[in-house]
Amino acid sequence: MRTCWINGQFVPESEAKLSIFDRGVLFGDGVYEVAAVFQGRLLDADLHLARLTRSLGEIGMPAPASNDTLLEVMQSLATTNGIDEGLVYLQVTRGEAERDFPFPTTVKPSVFAYARPKKLSDDPNAAGVAVHVVPDLRWARCDIKSTSMLAQVLAKQAARAAGTFEAMMQEDGLVTEGGSSTLWIVKDGVTYTRPLSSDILAGITRDVAIALAIDVSMPLVQRAFTVDQAVAADECFLTSATSFVLPITRIDDTVVGNGTPGPVTQRLREAYLDRARRLTTV
């Protein structure tokens, strides 16, 4: 029986209930985080909670608890549910109120978290995944990690229907990001990823990967690239908290590079795994 945490209490998942009047249900009025669990320990949870604090601030919502408390809850969920490799999901919504669009006057956020196992070090997708190009139909504040995600649901469903692992979202020919990941290309030894703006989420894994690349003097430029440039790239890869670094070896019908994980991608994935092992060894 799995245990989750909701509004201050650990309960069996089957007993966790959210009101039909919760604004998360009615409006998608909430924000969330997903952090990896590696070797039984949370990875970069401090960075995820800092981003949660920012997301909450951007939508004018008070923090439901201190970050120390949330950190303890998240680690405890990983431990009690016996997660060696996996993730902890944390969501905060504006809470339960009569259905009316503006903020309710008395705000008591709803908050819950749960844990799930997922293969991270031995991910079969590390052999390479395919992506499907779709239009980016999202709103103008993609920097907020909002639970309103209909556009990503449609993008990732289209990707799955096309027999691929992830969507490559584009706007005016420029790649924005994956349905739930940051996208990167490598051309002539230089790694490119889109600069931060309200067009993309500031990926935690993106930040870490940039720092790792700088550490080993890997040439890296934060610049937007087109779908055509991705298709013609030597390597393409994605990053996310629960995928780490995954090679993209096909974009729709076009094989990327020679169709196998490239050297830069493999080096970054190894560096990411090494760092994760180091940080979670107690």
Ligand code: PMP
């Ligand atoms: N972009 C989007 C749209 C995402 O949903 C995610 C996953 N949360 C990412 C990028 C990657 O972010 P992170 O590295 O923090 O998981």
